[in-house]
Amino acid sequence: MPWRGVIPAPHSAPGKRRFLFLQGPISPFFARVAHGLRSLGHQVHRVNLHLGDRAFWGATGSVDFTGRLEAWPDWIADFLTRHAITDLLLIGEQRPYHHIAIAAAKARGIAVIVTDYGYLRPDWITLESDGMGGQSLFPRDPAEILRRAAGLKLPDLTPRHSDHFATMALRDVYYHALAQWPFPFRHYRRHQLRHPFVVYAGLARRLALRWLEDRQSSQVFQGLKARGEPFWAFAMQLETDFAIRAYSPFADMDGPLGQVMASFAAHAPLGTALVIKLHPLDPCWKPWPRRIAALAQAAGIAGRVHIMPRGRLPELLAASRGLLTVNSTAATTAMVLGKPVKLLGQAVYDVPGLSFQGGLDEFWAQASPPDPELLQAFLALLCGAHMVRGAFHQDSGLEEAVAGAVARLDQGCINLPMPEALSESGAA
Numbered sequence: 001m002p003w004r005g006v007i008p009a010p011h012s013a014p015g016k017r018r019f020l021f022l023q024g025p026i027s028p029f030f031a032r033v034a035h036g037l038r039s040l041g042h043q044v045h046r047v048n049l050h051l052g053d054r055a056f057w058g059a060t061g062s063v064d065f066t067g068r069l070e071a072w073p074d075w076i077a078d079f080l081t082r083h084a085i086t087d088l089l090l091i092g093e094q095r096p097y098h099h100i101a102i103a104a105a106k107a108r109g110i111a112v113i114v115t116d117y118g119y120l121r122p123d124w125i126t127l128e129s130d131g132m133g134g135q136s137l138f139p140r141d142p143a144e145i146l147r148r149a150a151g152l153k154l155p156d157l158t159p160r161h162s163d164h165f166a167t168m169a170l171r172d173v174y175y176h177a178l179a180q181w182p183f184p185f186r187h188y189r190r191h192q193l194r195h196p197f198v199v200y201a202g203l204a205r206r207l208a209l210r211w212l213e214d215r216q217s218s219q220v221f222q223g224l225k226a227r228g229e230p231f232w233a234f235a236m237q238l239e240t241d242f243a244i245r246a247y248s249p250f251a252d253m254d255g256p257l258g259q260v261m262a263s264f265a266a267h268a269p270l271g272t273a274l275v276i277k278l279h280p281l282d283p284c285w286k287p288w289p290r291r292i293a294a295l296a297q298a299a300g301i302a303g304r305v306h307i308m309p310r311g312r313l314p315e316l317l318a319a320s321r322g323l324l325t326v327n328s329t330a331a332t333t334a335m336v337l338g339k340p341v342k343l344l345g346q347a348v349y350d351v352p353g354l355s356f357q358g359g360l361d362e363f364w365a366q367a368s369p370p371d372p373e374l375l376q377a378f379l380a381l382l383c384g385a386h387m388v389r390g391a392f393h394q395d396s397g398l399e400e401a402v403a404g405a406v407a408r409l410d411q412g413c414i415n416l417p418m419p420e421a422l423s424e425s426g427a428a
Helices: 029-039 051-057 069-082 096-107 142-149 165-179 196-208 210-227 254-267 288-299 313-319 330-336 360-366 372-385 395-411
Strands: 018-021 043-048 087-091 111-117 124-129 231-235 273-277 305-308 323-325 341-343 387-389
Touching: 018 029, 029 043, 029 051, 029 395, 043 051, 043 069, 051 165, 069 096, 087 096, 096 111, 124 395, 142 372, 165 196, 196 210, 210 273, 210 305, 210 313, 231 254, 231 313, 231 330, 254 273, 254 288, 254 360, 273 313, 288 305, 313 330, 323 330, 330 341, 330 372, 372 387, 387 395
Parallel strands: 018 043, 018 087, 087 111, 231 273, 231 323, 273 305, 323 341
Antiparallel strands: 111 124, 124 387
16 A cells, blocks of 8 residues: 655655755765756755864855954845855754854755754764754654654664764864864854863873773773662763753753752662763763762762763663653664663654653652553654765765765655655555
């Protein structure tokens, strides 16, 4: 029978279109997607906001915006109109320049497509309409998810690709080093909370102490296993991430840490523990081990809170009773492992039947694993309509991601399933 999903019309009508690329992943991804679209007859435009943007795009086929942010709204509105843009592509819909450009695009009926690392890790890439996280158009109603997923294949979640950290790091440093060069982009305003070089200094320190963090993490995990001590995991996130800044009620990570510990102290069963997993890319300019220890001491649970600076997240989650996080993609990993999840912010996976919908205080005793049927439908729809397989940096993963993105953009299948996502029954 035909695919039964209840879906909107294609976000952008098929045919030859005019794409505008703004800032993208720090990777050749956007440049290669643009090349693929040109080869299919589409027009491609690019606006650079600093020298790093220009370097990752190439020598030709782009224009520079060198004015002040205050001049950007009129400038980008004129560009969209003058070039009759049909589709706007970018990463980070909450970046100031992008937020303004999206408003101008929507006012003109221009399709907005946002990309970033996928809601599933390590080798999925998000490609969806309007925005991610709290702005994603992914349905939150279980019945709607089941309807849209009917006839879609359950994806193979076995990892195929893994980005190489050294390549990612070198590209990141190169990009941000160029962004500091003042000419001709002397008015550019960065969106990060901290200067990139300050972040690099913190990460370099963590890298130098990796042996110590690995040993500490192993001791914590092995100790819990040896004692047979039940525990919940809390996955920290980067404070600079818009998942925290825009799609949560918190200004930083201190808020959710304190909230979770206070609730754990008052309501979690005695004899259980709480493991705080640091984000691997947190520069730790906030001394998290000391801050976490102080919060635990204040809550009266110093002996029950453990810190894991590193360690394999899937292994930690598999041994846990469940996961708490603001809106980290660690939640989807926990769900696939059949673990209860409590989310404290906005996320596409905060769905009744997948994540715990009750209050934080009730989570410790009342949470249950995700509904298997709903989880399968969720994964089928998420992978089939809102993401493409691949990676931003590793060669084979980048090649697959570019091919998938070009096909979706060419056919107007954003938030819609491609034919290969249909099962035999759904395609019949």
